Amino acid sequence: MANDLAFKGADAKAPGVDGQQRRRRATAGFLPALLPALLPALLRDPWFLLLLALVALGLTWAVTGTTPEAVAALWHWSPALLRGLAMNIQISLLAMALGTLVGLVIGALSLSPSWLLRRATRAYVLLFRNAPILVLVYFTTYVFPFELNLGGWYVPFPDWIKVVIGLGLPASANVAEIFRGAIQSIPSAQWEAAQSLAFRRTQIFRMVVLPQCVRRMLPSWMNLMASITMSTSLASLVGVHDLVDTATVASNTVARSDFTILVYFTLLALFFAYCYPIARWTRYLERRHEHH
Template sequence: MANDLALNPGSRGSLRGRSFGLLRDPWVILLSALAALGAAWAATGTAPAAVQALWHWSPALLRGMGVNIQISVLAMALGTAAGLAVGALSLSPSRLLRRLTRAYVLLFRNAPILVLVYFTTYVFPFELSAGRWTVPFPDWIKVVIGLGLPASANVAEIFRGAIQSIPSAQWEAAQSLSLRRAQIFRMIVLPQCVRRMLPSWMNLYASITMSTSLASLVGVHDLVDTATVASNTVARSDFTILVYFTLLALFFAYCYPIARWTRYLERRHEHH
């Protein structure tokens, strides 16, 4: 084989390309690492104490990940609803509305997410009172609002860009058919906007999901907070390393398929 490689340098390059292609796939690296760990534990006959502790804490960690996913879904739903409204207003004929929406987008797109999370947590009241009724205002809802604000600003920009990317000839052709502006918007523009917005929207959702890790800083019992409690309870350095690697793996396992699907949609949109 060495002689073949010497006689055909191109085969060496293709072999190297295939090897690096495998190494570039994170799933191959992750599965190889897990297989190596499994082989080591099988040789010793027992799992290390840190792994046993991780198995004990795994239900709590999964519940914490569920809290992060819940916050991300609600924040993205809130941000999408508000962003679509702001994006539509940014195309209003009124100069005042355009300026106000532009100021909103610039403010919340450029504000640090951690500052917004702290702002909504400590500025908003801890409970809402209406007459004799008092309703608690939990911290996780404030985090949803804190993450929904930058999400709405980004969705507004994505929506505005998608609308402006529609060729003006389509508007003119629809107007020549005596369609009203609302009908053009609903029947012609919006279906195309959804397809053009989806990759950017999914990228934004993955970013918001990763930002939910900030919720632990304001007392929300999410995945990061659970990992911290577990680390302090077990009080072993090897377990601390393992539990935070597990935290990274859980976020990766949730966000990586979203990133791959986003790339697929982007390539599909380019071909169309």
């Protein structure tokens, strides 16, 4: 009897037990309902994406049995991988520079009063916007000579320059379309107002139209740059010693399955580290342009 009374007294002294259980059940039901709302915001956070990538890499190492020897081999090959990435970046920057210069000229000519010039530039844009990039890379690599004869002097024509030209051709066609669209988006009232102030056509273009075109073109130009950068991985197919080629050589040299998985994960991470900030900056410019 005394034990029963003691047990009941202890039960009476703990009235919060049921409340704690109810709070646990409420929390357990609240978290699954909250997760679908939080997940899109988390996926937009670059630090959360980096955490996911690190977790995925750790799980891959655990599942595939990646050993410290593979990590040591990756550290040994890391300078060569970074030099390969530098080659990809160099090709992408030069291809975009070439494509931008040629594209601005083609885009300006596409608005020429001459019917012949408009048709010729339209044919150029249609040809190189719809041609596969790999075909253009092969075309420029094997059609252009391996060396140039300049007044009796033989100058080598390296493959990476041919890849720059091969990537610059579709870039120029896309820049021409971006530039033409930006010019046509300028209200005609601005042209008429500038003409009423006795501005010449070149002055209107340089002082009124072009500054606005740069702001309108920049997000699309950044997207194109990211696309061209990812296309530089095709350079390894024509013998250019870039990041992909370096990773392949490293994999064949070390000849370990765990190292092969690790080196290609590293290749993916390096391309992501270069292209993701470009994508984030593009989104920022697009939002800024919408507010203006």
